[in-house]
Amino acid sequence: MAAEVEVRRVREGSPWTGLWAVVTKEMADYLTGVRMQILEALIVLTAAGTVFAAAENLRTTVGQDRFLFLRLFTVQYEPLPAFVGFLAFLVPLIAIALTFDTVNGEFNRRTMSRVLAQPIYRDALLFGKFLAGLFTLALVLMAIWLLVFGLGLVRLGVPPGGEEVARSLWFLLATVFYGGVWMALALLFSVQFRQPATAALSAIAVWLFFAVFWSMIANLLASVLFPMRYGLVQEVLAQSQAALTLARFSPITLYTEIALALLTPSVRAFGLLLPMQLEGWILGAPLPLRQSLLLVWPQLTGLIAITVLLFAVSYISFQRQEIRA
Amino acid sequence: MTEWVVETRDLTKRYGNVVAVDRLNLRVAPGEVFGMLGPNGSGKTTTILMLLGLTEPTSGIVRVMGLDPARRPLSVKARVGYIPDQVGFYDDLTARENLIYIAKLNGIPRADAYRRIDEVLERMGLTEVADRPVATYSRGMRQRLGVAEVLLKRPALIIMDEPTLGLDPEAARDFLGIIRDLKAQGITILIASHLLHQVQAVCDRVGLFHRGQMVLEGTVEQLARQVLAGGYRVHVETAGTPSSILEALRRVPDVTKVEQTGPDRYVVEGHRDLRGEVARAVVEVGGYLRSLHLEEPSLDDVYARYFQEVEHGGGS
Numbered sequence: 001m002a003a004e005v006e007v008r009r010v011r012e013g014s015p016w017t018g019l020w021a022v023v024t025k026e027m028a029d030y031l032t033g034v035r036m037q038i039l040e041a042l043i044v045l046t047a048a049g050t051v052f053a054a055a056e057n058l059r060t061t062v063g064q065d066r067f068l069f070l071r072l073f074t075v076q077y078e079p080l081p082a083f084v085g086f087l088a089f090l091v092p093l094i095a096i097a098l099t100f101d102t103v104n105g106e107f108n109r110r111t112m113s114r115v116l117a118q119p120i121y122r123d124a125l126l127f128g129k130f131l132a133g134l135f136t137l138a139l140v141l142m143a144i145w146l147l148v149f150g151l152g153l154v155r156l157g158v159p160p161g162g163e164e165v166a167r168s169l170w171f172l173l174a175t176v177f178y179g180g181v182w183m184a185l186a187l188l189f190s191v192q193f194r195q196p197a198t199a200a201l202s203a204i205a206v207w208l209f210f211a212v213f214w215s216m217i218a219n220l221l222a223s224v225l226f227p228m229r230y231g232l233v234q235e236v237l238a239q240s241q242a243a244l245t246l247a248r249f250s251p252i253t254l255y256t257e258i259a260l261a262l263l264t265p266s267v268r269a270f271g272l273l274l275p276m277q278l279e280g281w282i283l284g285a286p287l288p289l290r291q292s293l294l295l296v297w298p299q300l301t302g303l304i305a306i307t308v309l310l311f312a313v314s315y316i317s318f319q320r321q322e323i324r325a
Numbered sequence: 326m327t328e329w330v331v332e333t334r335d336l337t338k339r340y341g342n343v344v345a346v347d348r349l350n351l352r353v354a355p356g357e358v359f360g361m362l363g364p365n366g367s368g369k370t371t372t373i374l375m376l377l378g379l380t381e382p383t384s385g386i387v388r389v390m391g392l393d394p395a396r397r398p399l400s401v402k403a404r405v406g407y408i409p410d411q412v413g414f415y416d417d418l419t420a421r422e423n424l425i426y427i428a429k430l431n432g433i434p435r436a437d438a439y440r441r442i443d444e445v446l447e448r449m450g451l452t453e454v455a456d457r458p459v460a461t462y463s464r465g466m467r468q469r470l471g472v473a474e475v476l477l478k479r480p481a482l483i484i485m486d487e488p489t490l491g492l493d494p495e496a497a498r499d500f501l502g503i504i505r506d507l508k509a510q511g512i513t514i515l516i517a518s519h520l521l522h523q524v525q526a527v528c529d530r531v532g533l534f535h536r537g538q539m540v541l542e543g544t545v546e547q548l549a550r551q552v553l554a555g556g557y558r559v560h561v562e563t564a565g566t567p568s569s570i571l572e573a574l575r576r577v578p579d580v581t582k583v584e585q586t587g588p589d590r591y592v593v594e595g596h597r598d599l600r601g602e603v604a605r606a607v608v609e610v611g612g613y614l615r616s617l618h619l620e621e622p623s624l625d626d627v628y629a630r631y632f633q634e635v636e637h638g639g640g641s
C-alpha cells in the first residue's frame with residue numbers, strides 16, 4: 001500500500017503518454033525520407049538479384065525438395081552470396097542509418113526542449129523513436145518477404161507449403177529482432193554523441209568489428225586458451241566449443257545460427273558434431289518447426305536481451321541529460 | 326503558495342564549481358508580465374529549465390501553479406507554454422504539420438486540434454504560409470509560430486527565452502505587441518532576456534539577474550528610483566535665454582540635480598515628475614520654453630549604475 005502511494009507520488013500519469021504520437025510522426029518521417037528510399041532501393045535490388053539467381057538455380061530441383069521456398073533464402077549462386085548473407089550484412093546498416101541521428105538530431109534542430117516541454121515523459125520520446133525504427137524495418141522486411149515469395153511463385157511455379165511460410169515468418173521476426181540490436185546500438189550513440197557523424201561512425205565501427213574481426217579474434221582466443229598439445233579429439237572439441245562460445249557474443253553469429261536453423265530444417269545442432277552424437281538421428285531428416293525453434297530459442301532471447309540492455313543504457317543516459325536545446 | 330503562478334525558494338543549480346543559479350527567490354503573480362533580465366550567463370535559462378523540469382535543481386524548491394514540476398511534470402507542462410531561445414521546428418514539415426504533432430503530444434482530440442490550429446495560425450498571421458515548410462520561414466515567423474504552438478494548449482503561463490533576440494527592430498516591436506495581447510487575454514508571461522531596453526516596455530515587473538542571483542526586483546520605476554537617485558529626468562530646451570535660467574531651475578523644489586548640456590539645453594533630475602514646476606520656473610524668469618520632455622527611466626542605466634555602485638562602492 002505504502003509503496004504504491006510512493007510510486008504514484010514519484011511519477012504522475014503514464015510514462016507512455018504521447019507514445020503513439022511520437023511513433024506515427026517518426027514513422028512518417030522515415031517512410032517519406034530520402035534516406036529510406038535509398039535504403040529501400042538498395043535492399044530491393046539485392047533481394048531481387050539474389051533470389052532471382054537462386055530461383056534460376058532451383059528450378060531444376062522442383063519436386064525433389066520439400067523446402068524449396070526456404071532454399072530461396074539460403075542457396076548461394078556464385079558470385080552472389082545467399083540472400084541470408086546479404087540480410088546479415090545489410091540489416092545492421094539499415095538499422096544504423098535509420099537511428100544514428102534520431103536523438104542528437106532533435107538537439108541540433110533545437111526541437112528537443114520544445115517537444116519535452118509538452119506533457120509527455122522522456123520515456124515516450126525515446127521508446128517511440130525506437131519503436132518507429134523497428135516498425136519501419138519490419139515494414140521493409142515484410143515487403144521484401146512478399147517480394148521473395150512472389151518471385152518464387154513466378155519462377156518456380158509451385159506454391160509454398162504451410163511450414164515454409166511459418167518458418168520464413170519466424171525468420172522474418174528474428175531478422176527484425178536482429179535489426180533491433182543495431183537500432184538500439186545506434187540509438188545509444190545518438191543519445192551519447194551530439195554530433196550525428198560521430199554517432200554514425202561509432203555504430204559502424206562496432207558493426208565492422210563484429211562483422212569482420214570478431215570471428216578471427218574468437219578463433220585466436222580459443223586457440224590461446226585451449227591450445228592443441230597432443231592432438232586429442234577432446235582438445236579439438238574444447239577449442240571449437242570455446243571458439244563457438246566466444247563467437248556467440250556477436251549478434252551476427254546469433255542471427256546466422258537462427259537463420260540457419262529456421263531456414264534449413266535438417267540442422268539439429270551448431271558447431272562440431274561427433275559421430276556418436278549423430279547416433280539415433282536420421283541424418284538429413286528435417287526437424288519439426290517446434291524443435292527448430294527450441295534450438296534457436298537461446299539465440300533469439302540473446303538478441304532480445306542485448307537490445308533491452310542497450311536500450312536501458314540509452315534510457316538512463318537520456319533521463320539524466322539536461323535539455324538545453 | 327498557490328497564489329503565485331511561479332514561486333521558487335532558495336533555488337540553486339550548480340555545475341561543478343559554477344553556481345549557475347544562486348538561492349533564487351522568484352515570484353510571479355497571476356496575469357503579470359515578469360521580465361528576468363540580465364546579461365548572458367547570469368542564470369536565466371537555467372532557471373527556466375528548472376521551472377519546466379528540463380534540468381534538476383541542486384537544491385531549493387520550485388512551484389509552478391502550486392505544483393512541483395519534478396513530481397507533477399505532466400500537469401505542469403500541460404498548462405505551461407515554453408518558447409525556447411532560438412526556437413527550432415522540423416524544417417521539412419510545414420507549420421501546420423509541426424503544430425499537428427504538438428497537438429497530438431498534448432492529447433488534443435483531432436477535430437478540436439484542427440480547429441485550434443486554424444485559430445492560432447490566424448491569430449499569429451501565419452494562415453497564408455501555414456502549408457509551407459518551416460525551412461522557408463524568417464526568424465520573426467518562427468518566433469510567431471512558437472507563440473502559435475504554445476497557444477494550442479491554452480496555457481495559463483508562457484515562458485519565453487530571449488524572444489526578441491535576432492529579430493529586426495520592426496519584428497521585435499510586433500512581437501512585443503503580441504506579448505501585450507497575450508497579457509490582455511489574462512495569460513501570465515515570464516520573459517528572460519538580456520536586451521533590457523526592448524523588453525522593459527512590456528514588463529509589469531522585472532528582476533535583474535547577476536551571476537545567478539536576482540539582485541533587484543520591482544517595477545521599472547521602482548528600480549529607477551532606487552538605483553538612479555533622481556529617477557526622473559526632464560529635458561528642457563529654451564530660447565533667447567537669460568543667464569538666470571540655470572539659477573531658476575536649481576531653485577525648483579525637489580530638484581536633485583541640474584545639468585546644462587548645451588547652450589540652451591538643460592537636464593533636471595528629481596524624485597518625481599517635475600515638468601510643471603520646471604515650465605513655470607523658466608517662464609517666470611522671462612525665458613522661452615521650446616520643449617520639455619520626461620525621459621523614461623532606462624533599465625540599461627539602472628543596470629549600469631547598479632553595478633558601478635556595487636563595484637566601486639563595495640556595498641550591495
Ligand SMILES: Nc1ncnc2c1ncn2[C@@H]1O[C@H](COP(=O)(O)OP(=O)(O)O)[C@@H](O)[C@H]1O
Nearest residue numbers: 340343344345364365366367368369370371372
Ligand atoms: N552544462 C553546463 N555546465 C557547466 N556550466 C554551465 C552549463 N550550462 C550553463 N552553465 C553556466 O551557467 C551559467 C548560467 O547560464 P545560463 O542560465 O544559460 O545563462 P543565461 O540564460 O542568463 O544567459 C553560465 O555561467 C554558464 O556558463
Ligand SMILES: [Mg+2]
Nearest residue numbers: 369370410486
Ligand atoms: Mg539564456
